[in-house]
Amino acid sequence: MAQPLQQRGHGPLPVLLLALTLVTGLVDAVSFFRLDHVFVANMTGYVLFLAFAVADARDFSIAASSLALASFLLGAATGGRCANRFGAHRGR
Secondary structure, three states: OOOHOOOOOOOEEEEEHHHHHHHHHHHHHHHHHHOOOOOOHHHHHHHHHHHHHHHOOOOOOHHHHHHHHHHHHHHHHHHHHHHHOOOOOOOO
């Protein structure tokens, strides 16, 4: 049985995507605290906003962050369905 990160046909893609996700999160956290509260990647920024709102920090809204993340997930799911339905090649 193949491990999830080593499935045939995907090559190094899953590991690279996980590494990029980690790096993006780190860059967002550093940029938020060092660049006067500026995010360089939007969705990880909204995850941090949500965490701040849950921790009851001032000027952060659980509803706004949740709406942004839900909209992103809806768009990603729609894009994934379109890609599965219309795209025969993963690169397209």
